Amino acid sequence: MRRSERLTEIVEIIRDGRLHLARDIAEALEVSERTIYRDIATLIASGVPVDGERGVGYMLREPVFLPPLALSMTELEALSLGMSIVQEVADEELRLGAKTLHEKIASHALNRRKSPEAWGFGLYEFKRVRDGLKFMPTLRHAIRNREVLRIGYHSLSDKHSQRSIRPLQTDYWGRVWTLSAWCETRGDFRAFRIDRITDCNATGTTFTDEPGKTIEDYLRHIEETMRTDQHH
Structure with a gap:
């Protein structure tokens, strides 16, 4: 698993509102606790709102809520294009931010009806x-x-x-x-x-x-x- 993918997986694990020990995260991702500590530090440095500490556990807090009605369809078009551009850059923290932002928008957008599973949330290249x-x-x-x-x-x-x-x-x-x-x-x-x-x-x-x-x-x-x- 690439580091960028592992960072995304950590965010998915700790976003359920419960504390997760580094040991448990490490076991789930089949890496060392030391690796998880480094990854958590990377997430925090990149602005991902992670709370917790060694020995206690980690959880994701989301203090910023983006109301779905604040975005028009044209603004969603711009977001879709912009996030695809970010996916092309070499900075893995920015790519992680693009991915999690897209997921938040997708989950809160009022215009998003129940999606067929086949469509999913694949990453599309910019072109x-x-x-x-x-x-x-x-x-x-x-x-x-x-x-x-x-x-x-x-x-x-x-x-x-x-x-x-x-x-x-x-x-x-x-x-x-x-x-x-x-x-x-x-x-x-x-x-x-x-x-x-x-x-x-x-x-x-x-x-x-x-x-x-x-x-x-x-x-x-x-x-x-x-x-x-x-x-x-």
Whole structure:
């Protein structure tokens, strides 16, 4: 395990509000207590709010709470891009800070609905995030103005398709952005990962809300699907 990964693991272990002895952390990560003491010192020096001392234990306190309503979707876009840039630097403490900040934002953002496990919280390289977010101005404009888009999409199953869509809403899931839309090509709702959109063009055609094709209809569909899955 690389040191940067170990630092992240220590933060995850001690963030549950309980005291954790260095001995127990060392056993969990299969390193020496001396290594844990050095890592704790590194975390404290880098500004991570760790409380405790040798022989007593360590815990993470979080005195700074970032209200989710303080961030607009555009600000979340900037955060997503900025944290990806930080992930490219050589300073492992900064990379750790970027990772934990992303996790806090993801866990508190009101716009983040229950995320499919497959999306997870993987670290995306800067180029991939940059390439995905380049379509955001077009998407935002189309959502505001009810404009049909023509997109190219490369699915997770490695299939490429061209779609005509009614864009309804963008969502941030913690390093993954999705676009909820009514897909005119498929005649159904779809959630597209924005980083997998290969091209995005305005058609000049506008649409009006129709029953069964609105964002409210889509959210009700998701809730009904989740309830059905829970009963099976």
